[in-house]
Amino acid sequence: MRPTDLDPAFISHAPGYWSEEATENWHDHRWQLRNRVDSLADLDARLNLTDEERAGVLLAGTKLAMAITPHFFNLIDRDDPNCPIRRQIIPRIDEGWTAPEEMADPCGEDSHMPVPGLVHRYPDRVLFLVTDRCASYCRYCTRSRVVSGVGEQHLETQWEPAFKYLEQHTEVRDVLLSGGDPLLFSDDRLDKILTRLRSIPHIQFVRIGSRIPIFLPQRITPELCAMLKKHHPLFISVHTNHPRELTTEVRDALGRLADAGIPLGNQSVLLRGVNDSVEVQKALVHKLLMCRVRPYYLYQCDLITGSSHLRTSVAEGVSIIEGLRGHTTGYAIPQFVIDGPGGGGKIPINPNYVVDAAAGKVTLRNFEGNIFEYPDPTPISASALEELHQRALSRSV
Numbered sequence: 001m002r003p004t005d006l007d008p009a010f011i012s013h014a015p016g017y018w019s020e021e022a023t024e025n026w027h028d029h030r031w032q033l034r035n036r037v038d039s040l041a042d043l044d045a046r047l048n049l050t051d052e053e054r055a056g057v058l059l060a061g062t063k064l065a066m067a068i069t070p071h072f073f074n075l076i077d078r079d080d081p082n083c084p085i086r087r088q089i090i091p092r093i094d095e096g097w098t099a100p101e102e103m104a105d106p107c108g109e110d111s112h113m114p115v116p117g118l119v120h121r122y123p124d125r126v127l128f129l130v131t132d133r134c135a136s137y138c139r140y141c142t143r144s145r146v147v148s149g150v151g152e153q154h155l156e157t158q159w160e161p162a163f164k165y166l167e168q169h170t171e172v173r174d175v176l177l178s179g180g181d182p183l184l185f186s187d188d189r190l191d192k193i194l195t196r197l198r199s200i201p202h203i204q205f206v207r208i209g210s211r212i213p214i215f216l217p218q219r220i221t222p223e224l225c226a227m228l229k230k231h232h233p234l235f236i237s238v239h240t241n242h243p244r245e246l247t248t249e250v251r252d253a254l255g256r257l258a259d260a261g262i263p264l265g266n267q268s269v270l271l272r273g274v275n276d277s278v279e280v281q282k283a284l285v286h287k288l289l290m291c292r293v294r295p296y297y298l299y300q301c302d303l304i305t306g307s308s309h310l311r312t313s314v315a316e317g318v319s320i321i322e323g324l325r326g327h328t329t330g331y332a333i334p335q336f337v338i339d340g341p342g343g344g345g346k347i348p349i350n351p352n353y354v355v356d357a358a359a360g361k362v363t364l365r366n367f368e369g370n371i372f373e374y375p376d377p378t379p380i381s382a383s384a385l386e387e388l389h390q391r392a393l394s395r396s397v
Ligand code: SF4
Pocket: 133, 134, 136, 137, 138, 140, 141, 142, 143, 147, 179, 180, 181, 211, 239
């Protein structure tokens, strides 16, 4: 970990390895996408790879592609194989091994798809998988079975049947657009999708899940924000795992979204060697608040194939929440959740603050370990009620 990782100051890492590039190119999101680091030769030209990474890159092409935007690549420490950015984005040989508990579809999404691309697992809301492409690819991606297009499965979203399903299912009031990353679409295409959703009267609320503000802040243009603003109420959940990801460019991109009136939440995944300590999590959530983003969920890493080197125990997550609760602003504390393997949905996990729950009272401990008793309400007695009536009567004469 670099000393600056725990520093609340925002830093720009540009242009880094691309110092020869014209400034207007650097700020162009299309240039960033065209110049992603996506081959072993690209990596070798810039990093000192370990043998484990080299083998991981060679194996990645049949599972989840490797691609890293120049913006995000600049956050990597070139000499430290344990760099928390590097662990998230550069394949390792460990990815090739599937632990017995791991699954291709750990959240059971495929079995809850009434129409290809539309996951209807909760009663009043749906997950709409609109693309299989992202600006960069996270090695722990829950949807790596379809994301990036190189695995065995392919996402084939059926647009018209999906819209028809939403029109017919009046119980659906909330649609989450995800993928892949919906903000990779052009403004015009996104506008058309949002307009179509907004034309369905019972859909009250639309959310977009995106890591683009972190991987590709150049994509958050004033034009994009102006278009999104037409479709309120619209929320965006971003995905940040480590405080180094919150650069000046990312802070400014998030500020543009917030200025467009879009409430922003952050979803993090708890990852070994990336953010599995109270100090890193605290630095992350504090910086998120400074970016006007509310830390929303901290996910226990799903049981995705080839993820055991990145997963922690559940107890480690609980102890991180314990290290935050009471020790910092309540707004800064995400809800720690496990997505029930096989399709159980999000299950909140909390430290146990209830020491005892006897009849009539609970015994609690606070963040300092001090014990408190909270009694259930005592019902008012008939005699106390009568006395109050008498007192009220005496005031009315
Ligand atoms: S941005 Fe999201 S969908 Fe894309 S690879 Fe990362 S976790 Fe998966």
